[in-house]
Amino acid sequence: MNKIIRKRQLSADVFRFTFEAENIARERKAGQFLIVQLDNDFAERFPLTIADADQENGTIDIIFQAVGASTMKLAAMEVGDSIANVLGPLGTPTHIEKVNGPVVCVGGGIGVAPMHPIVQALKDAGNQIIVIMGARNKELLIMEEEMKTLADELIICTDDGSYGRKALVTEPLKELCESDTPPVLAFAIGPPIMMKFCAETTRPYKVHTMVSLNTIMVDGTGMCGGCRVSVGDETKFVCVHGPEFDGHKVDFDNMMMRLKAYKPHEEDHKCRVGSKQKGA
């Protein structure tokens, strides 16, 4: 069992939990994620990204938005409660290396949380990092202090202009691509539509752009096919081949259509992965 030892509410529906997960804290690398099941009673299994880890104390931090049945149930849990099953670290870690030029990391909304370990790792590798953070308004911005500490330059955008620049994240991204010292590598993590337009922004400038996909997941081990996406001419499973892919090759429209198709079933879903089927 993974005991919750700290709970913070970052905005109306965004929470940061610290919980015990010694092995994951030791093993996790930037870009990896977890599959969580809140109780053993056929609860839904759902993916969460790791925002931070403390190897010494054997804890990890997750940041999530309470938008569906399971994340709302998680948000209602308190310090001292335990999460029944936490599977991870899963997925292919981010490829980290020192590159010859600036790296721009674009995080939208809750996407700043999975971006944090990537920025940490890029910084540790000696890169010059520009972070662009975006949210609908000031209240929805997360991890500003952490990003301030890590980034060589931090650009904050809000849709309503309540903080930072009143702009979409693609505006400063385009300006950077057109500057005298354009980025040689970009990461974009956030809502699918944001990642799609970040990839479209960098495409004409040939800036290699990685995106981290957050699809529906069930088993998290490449068995169920629930997380499949089209990347170039290939079908990939986000849970094992990803979650990061070349943003210029991802079929975002297909991915967004699949995400919408699952939505009506979410409330009624009972996960039976790992349970004994009748007659088995």
Ligand code: FES
């Ligand atoms: S979650 Fe089942 S194949 Fe990826």
